[in-house]
Amino acid sequence: MRSDSKKPKPEKQAEQASLGLRIAAWGGLVFLHFPILIIFLYAFNTEDAAFSFPPKGFTLKWIGVAFSRPDVLEAIKLSLQIAAVATLxxxxxxxxxxxxxxxxxxxxxxGISLM
Known part of the structure; x- marks a missing residue:
């Protein structure tokens, strides 16, 4: 005797984005984050190798110079205050x-709930 029981269908899998969309998304992320990476690398560069790539040497001098300036500290303080108010x-x-x-x-x- 033949069994006519049907196998349960697996739940519909979420549709994956096309290859072009994934490449575009990754390209956009790289495009937006690459300048931040370059600035980060040059922030730790030595003074005599300021315009060389890849950066030669490693120093924390410029971080110390930035944090010793009162206007930079005031800007950081103001940014944190604005961020706290905006968060609230x-x-x-x-x-x-x-x-x-x-x-x-x-x-x-x-539609609003989806966002």
Whole structure:
């Protein structure tokens, strides 16, 4: 006797991005982060090899010079204060928005929830 029991279908796998999209995404990330990497490398370069690549030598002199300047310290302090205030504002507004999204049904709710 033949069994007609069907095998359960596996759940639909998430669609993977195409190769072109993955290459474009990685290319964008490299494009955005490459200048930061170059600045990071040159921040530890010695003075006599300032414009050579790859950097020759290693020093923390320029980090010490930057942190010894009062205007740089004030800029860092101000940046941290602004970041703290922006974080608190985002936390309050995000919490209120999530509560509103949870309680009300409206057109586009799924799209906003997806973001």
């Amino acid at each position: 504002i985002a936390l309050v507004l995000g919490t209120l928005a999530s509560a509103a999204l949870y309680r009300r049904d409206f057109f586009g709710k799924q």
